[in-house]
Amino acid sequence: MTEKVLILDFGSQYTQLIARRIRELNVYSEIVPYNKVPALDDTIKAVILSGSPFSVREERALHPDLAPLIGQRPVLGICYGAQYVAQHFGGTVARSDSREYGKAHLDKIYRSEGLLAGMAPGSQVWMSHGDTIKEIPDQFELLASTADVEVAAYGSKPGAFGAPVYCIQFHPEVYHSLEGKQLLHNFVIDIAGCSGSWTPAHFVEETVASLREQVGEDRVLLGLSGGVDSSVAAMLLHQAIGDRLFCFFIDNGLLRHNEFNEVLVSYAGMGLNVTGIDARQEFYSALAGLTDPEAKRKAIGKTFIDVFDREARQLTNIKYLAQGTIYPDVIESVSVHGPSVTIKSHHNVGGLPAKMGLKIVEPLRFLFKDEVRRVGTELGMPDRLIKRHPFPGPGLAIRILGDITPEKVALLQKADAIYIDKLREAGLYDQVWQAGTILLPVQSVGVMGDERTYEQAVALRAVTSTDGMTAEWSHLPYDFLASVSSSIINNVKGINRVVYDISTKPPATIEWE
Numbered sequence: 420m421t422e423k424v425l426i427l428d429f430g431s432q433y434t435q436l437i438a439r440r441i442r443e444l445n446v447y448s449e450i451v452p453y454n455k456v457p458a459l460d461d462t463i464k465a466v467i468l469s470g471s472p473f474s475v476r477e478e479r480a481l482h483p484d485l486a487p488l489i490g491q492r493p494v495l496g497i498c499y500g501a502q503y504v505a506q507h508f509g510g511t512v513a514r515s516d517s518r519e520y521g522k523a524h525l526d527k528i529y530r531s532e533g534l535l536a537g538m539a540p541g542s543q544v545w546m547s548h549g550d551t552i553k554e555i556p557d558q559f560e561l562l563a564s565t566a567d568v569e570v571a572a573y574g575s576k577p578g579a580f581g582a583p584v585y586c587i588q589f590h591p592e593v594y595h596s597l598e599g600k601q602l603l604h605n606f607v608i609d610i611a612g613c614s615g616s617w618t619p620a621h622f623v624e625e626t627v628a629s630l631r632e633q634v635g636e637d638r639v640l641l642g643l644s645g646g647v648d649s650s651v652a653a654m655l656l657h658q659a660i661g662d663r664l665f666c667f668f669i670d671n672g673l674l675r676h677n678e679f680n681e682v683l684v685s686y687a688g689m690g691l692n693v694t695g696i697d698a699r700q701e702f703y704s705a706l707a708g709l710t711d712p713e714a715k716r717k718a719i720g721k722t723f724i725d726v727f728d729r730e731a732r733q734l735t736n737i738k739y740l741a742q743g744t745i746y747p748d749v750i751e752s753v754s755v756h757g758p759s760v761t762i763k764s765h766h767n768v769g770g771l772p773a774k775m776g777l778k779i780v781e782p783l784r785f786l787f788k789d790e791v792r793r794v795g796t797e798l799g800m801p802d803r804l805i806k807r808h809p810f811p812g813p814g815l816a817i818r819i820l821g822d823i824t825p826e827k828v829a830l831l832q833k834a835d836a837i838y839i840d841k842l843r844e845a846g847l848y849d850q851v852w853q854a855g856t857i858l859l860p861v862q863s864v865g866v867m868g869d870e871r872t873y874e875q876a877v878a879l880r881a882v883t884s885t886d887g888m889t890a891e892w893s894h895l896p897y898d899f900l901a902s903v904s905s906s907i908i909n910n911v912k913g914i915n916r917v918v919y920d921i922s923t924k925p926p927a928t929i930e931w932e
């Protein structure tokens with residue numbers, strides 16, 4: 420079994436970042452809500468207490484019992500975690516005179532061994548707190564101070580508990596803590612004794628073995644979207660159970676230009692058993708006349724389930740439905756804050772298992788997107804597939820504002836293909852996180868060859884992001900935009916105007932619907 424570091428989540432906006440940083444050290448880490456700590460087994464090598472929007476001084480603050488953890492495994496408290504440990508053992512935490520947010524330096528380091536090994540005085544760290552630790556408990560000693568915060572780091576005195584407890588006021592997980600990675604390495608590798616052997620190859624080996632065990636001799640069905648997640652999930656299952664994996668790729672008539680054929684060919688090249696299903700008319704009928712974004716999404720979700728269900732009934736003995744669920748989806752649904760409000764209802768084929776009595780298998784449920792991509796590379800999948808921009812399940816339907824017709828889809832496909840091809844040619848495709856073209860329900864006047872035109876407008880969108888939760892518009896070169904614009908207007912009859920979307924998320928979203 421894989422060794423791991425457990426992260427108790429107290430609701431910090433950085434909790435996921437802690438997990439990612441530790442995984443960068445090739446050590447698997449898992450986030451659990453602060454009040455759902457599993458019993459410690461041999462795989463758990465260390466425990467981290469995250470930061471929190473709460474103050475330990477509030478009555479409604481989160482106060483789990485630390486007794487089962489302290490001394491049993493090395494513990495690292497970060498910010499709220501550090502304040503909570505101080506309070507728990509009888510130290511004092513008070514409101515600080517000024518909220519401290521941003522850069523600071525560890526001017527004094529009292530022990531350059533253990534947690535702070537290899538870090539010289541002056542090391543830049545990043546702070547984000549309103550409370551401060553005034554007195555540390557008796558069993559502990561001071562490890563480092565900044566100009567403003569005396570207790571920047573403290574730890575248990577040697578031998579005070581079985582395993583050591585370290586606490587830091589700053590955030591080692593953010594990039595602005597320049598030696599944060601060194602500190603986490605000290606904690607996870609040197610202090611907790613993790614081996615750092617969790618690599619993509621290791622993940623593949625372990626996951627394939629556990630899929631074999633989970634699925635046994637049964638058959639599995641999987642919906643392929645052409646996206647990274649479902650494709651990597653398919654490859655893992657294929658390695659595990661070979662021909663007992665059955666894949667569907669549905670042409671919903673809302674894919675990009677030529678996408679259905681291109682993707683089918685690349686799947687065949689990877690040895691997958693894929694059935695392509697032409698359901699274009701069914702989707703167009705379901706969408707006919709609908710203009711409301713949520714109504715369109717619901718109609719698409721329902722049609723997906725209907726098509727999937729009907730096709731699946733042609734197969735016998737299917738026991739499992741595989742899904743490309745990834746870690747952020749899982750964290751969201753178990754988070755301390757509870758599921759967040761629905762801005763847009765993301766579709767998936769999740770309604771199926773109940774309808775068909777299928778069990779779920781989710782080989783990627785503990786990976787972040789970039790980790791999924793690395794696993795894909797490890798599996799030998801083509802770069803073109805792995806580096807594809809995310810593309811929403813409802814496809815072009817949410818990039819055509821207003822009602823959907825096959826003619827509008829064809830128009831948008833042409834403009835979009837020009838944009839994406841040009842991004843690739845210019846070497847910009849991989850620098851952008853996601854790009855796409857939006858067909859606007861707007862007609863405007865133009866002049867072409869001395870003739871008046873009255874045609875549609877498209878918007879180009881390109882964003883940089885790490886997870887799609889927040890995004891900035893990409894600063895694509897003007898010359899590049901100019902060439903895309905003239906190419907679209909000259910080559911796509913029906914479009915006489917191109918605009919560029921310069922909105923960030925929030926307050927805008929990446930898609931327009």
Ligand SMILES: Nc1ncnc2c1ncn2[C@@H]1O[C@H](COP(=O)(O)OP(=O)(O)OP(=O)(O)O)[C@@H](O)[C@H]1O
Binds near residue numbers: 649650667767809
């Ligand atoms: N055209 C399609 N044909 C068959 N299944 C699909 C199709 N589109 C989506 N699905 C299924 O629905 C799931 C959700 O699709 P969606 O595109 O919303 O997911 P995603 O999180 O972007 O993942 P991916 O990287 O696989 O696209 C996919 O993982 C896939 O199993």
Ligand SMILES: O=c1[nH]c(=O)c2[nH+]cn([C@@H]3O[C@H](COP(=O)(O)O)[C@@H](O)[C@H]3O)c2[nH]1
Binds near residue numbers: 763765766813
């Ligand atoms: O699988 C999906 N099903 C959906 O219904 C859906 N809606 C938006 N997206 C994608 O999610 C990311 C964030 O998009 P928004 O900023 O528009 O919410 C972007 O990457 C969007 O493309 C979807 N993906």
Ligand SMILES: NC(=O)CC[C@H](N)C(=O)O
Binds near residue numbers: 470473475500
């Ligand atoms: N980032 C944090 O964990 C902050 C902890 C606590 N809410 C404070 O303001 O001090």
Ligand SMILES: [Mg+2]
Binds near residue numbers: 644811
């Ligand atoms: Mg997708």
